[in-house]
Amino acid sequence: xxxxxxxxxxxxxxxxxxxxxxxxxxxxxxxxxxxxxxxxxxxxxxxxxxxxxxxxxxxxxxxxxxxxxxxxxxxxxxxxxxxxxxxxxxxxxxxxxxxxxxxxxxxxxxxxxxxxxxxxxxxxxxxxxxxxxxxxxxxxxxxxxxxxxxxxxxxxxxxxxxxxxxxxxxxxxxxxxxxxxxxxxxxxxxxxxxxxxxxxxxxxxxxxxxxxxxxxxxxxxxxxxxxxxxxx
Amino acid sequence: xxxxxxxxxxxxxxxxxxxxxxxxxxxxxxxxxxxxxxxxxxxxxxxxxxxxxxxxxxxxxxxxxxxxxxxxxxxxxxxxxxxxxxxxxxxxxxxxxxxxxxxxxxxxxxxxxxxxxxxxxxxxxxxxxxxxxxxxxxxxxxxxxxxxxxxxxxxxxxxxxxxxxxxxxxxxxxxxxxxxxxxxxxxxxxxxxxxxxxxxxxxxxxxxxxxxxxxxxx
Numbered sequence: 001x002x003x004x005x006x007x008x009x010x011x012x013x014x015x016x017x018x019x020x021x022x023x024x025x026x027x028x029x030x031x032x033x034x035x036x037x038x039x040x041x042x043x044x045x046x047x048x049x050x051x052x053x054x055x056x057x058x059x060x061x062x063x064x065x066x067x068x069x070x071x072x073x074x075x076x077x078x079x080x081x082x083x084x085x086x087x088x089x090x091x092x093x094x095x096x097x098x099x100x101x102x103x104x105x106x107x108x109x110x111x112x113x114x115x116x117x118x119x120x121x122x123x124x125x126x127x128x129x130x131x132x133x134x135x136x137x138x139x140x141x142x143x144x145x146x147x148x149x150x151x152x153x154x155x156x157x158x159x160x161x162x163x164x165x166x167x168x169x170x171x172x173x174x175x176x177x178x179x180x181x182x183x184x185x186x187x188x189x190x191x192x193x194x195x196x197x198x199x200x201x202x203x204x205x206x207x208x209x210x211x212x213x214x215x216x217x218x219x220x221x222x223x224x225x226x227x228x229x230x231x232x
Numbered sequence: 233x234x235x236x237x238x239x240x241x242x243x244x245x246x247x248x249x250x251x252x253x254x255x256x257x258x259x260x261x262x263x264x265x266x267x268x269x270x271x272x273x274x275x276x277x278x279x280x281x282x283x284x285x286x287x288x289x290x291x292x293x294x295x296x297x298x299x300x301x302x303x304x305x306x307x308x309x310x311x312x313x314x315x316x317x318x319x320x321x322x323x324x325x326x327x328x329x330x331x332x333x334x335x336x337x338x339x340x341x342x343x344x345x346x347x348x349x350x351x352x353x354x355x356x357x358x359x360x361x362x363x364x365x366x367x368x369x370x371x372x373x374x375x376x377x378x379x380x381x382x383x384x385x386x387x388x389x390x391x392x393x394x395x396x397x398x399x400x401x402x403x404x405x406x407x408x409x410x411x412x413x414x415x416x417x418x419x420x421x422x423x424x425x426x427x428x429x430x431x432x433x434x435x436x437x438x439x440x441x442x443x444x445x446x447x448x449x450x
Binding site: 027028029030031053076077078079080081089096098100101102103104105106108109120121122123124125126127128158169170171172173174175176177178205222223224225226227228229230231232 | 277278279280281286287288289290293294295296297298299301302303304305313314315316317319320321323324343354355356357358359360361362365366392393394395396
């Protein structure tokens with residue numbers, strides 16, 4: 001099997017240039033590529049376009065790259081919970097493209113699947129529809145939406161093998177599988193890297209064909225945005 | 233008048249056995265607490281879970297298990313996990329029987345506005361536009377009027393809309409109303425201690441009143 005292992009996050013992101021278009025997995029802070037984000041911060045690469053459902057919080061996730069002004073544009077569905085984001089948006093330092101969450105997920109899926117455009121009912125009649133082709137199918141109105149693809153996709157999985165097969169855990173799967181398929185270069189960081197043959201092929205979520213580089217992540221913080229508990 | 237818990241309890245009466253349901257953030261989340269225990273329903277979280285369970289006990293908190301409001305959760309027996317693309321495929325495909333969400337405004341033709349207030353911070357629509365465009369049945373939980381006393385049940389929404397002609401039923405602090413397919417808010421029930429006259433005064437859009445209007449029972 002083709003070995004795709006790199007030593008660490010810094011080696012994995014070594015050739016990400018300024019002004020690159022990136023996809024970053026995660027929903028809220030769950031399933032975000034923590035190690036790659038830290039490496040981008042160290043590398044200081046600038047002018048990034050980040051396609052990610054959310055923009056992290058002030059001091060974690062993509063919020064870290066916003067603070068250092070490394071992000072030029074965000075393409076997201078929901079960007080609350082981030083005061084620095086709000087400041088940069090209001091001063092015009094940051095471009096933002098807000099997209100309905102299902103449309104965002106499907107545009108990324110389409111990018112990975114080689115479907116350049118599709119029709120969805122989400123956003124018809126709203127400001128999201130401005131400038132888009134509208135068509136009626138079976139009596140209902142739909143908007144044409146285009147695929148999204150990225151120069152680099154940064155995804156996080158629970159387990160992966162050396163040839164790039166990935167398994168996610170819980171709701172940290174979210175956008176990661178579609179992004180893995182939609183990146184020209186997909187970098188996967190995993191909590192546990194295992195030799196080929198150890199993962200059950202029946203359980204693979206992302207086949208290794210989509211992954212170009214994989215490494216064993218370390219020091220996962222896995223921060224929780226809203227800890228809600230049942231008291232006994 | 234109903235408080236937030238009262239609104240949630242009344243909406244819970246609309247839940248039927250066998251339903252797959254998506255609950256929005258805020259009052260809709262509270263509905264889960266009042267669904268009768270004898271009903272078998274499945275709650276969907278659009279970040280990739282069917283079968284939301286209660287919040288975890290302190291020792292079971294796990295960052296890999298959150299709901300769409302980013303709160304830590306558990307899973308019910310029989311749950312399934314999937315990607316965001318799969319999640320919205322099942323939403324767009326019409327498989328969710330009931331969507332309950334909050335609103336800032338609803339129009340008499342069932343338009344809903346709940347994602348943006350121009351001039352204030354724009355946080356984004358999240359999954360709301362996808363949900364309202366494809367749900368079979370949408371119930372809105374909201375306050376009938378703003379803090380300043382202005383009606384939120386309007387002829388036409390003034391805020392940027394989330395979806396057109398989609399809201400079927402509304403439960404407010406004052407009343408339960410259906411949005412008729414041909415337009416208009418049909419008054420079904422009034423909150424305890426609230427008169428039909430009060431509801432008339434609080435509703436800017438076309439209000440349809442037929443016969444005696446019973447009080448909400450919760």
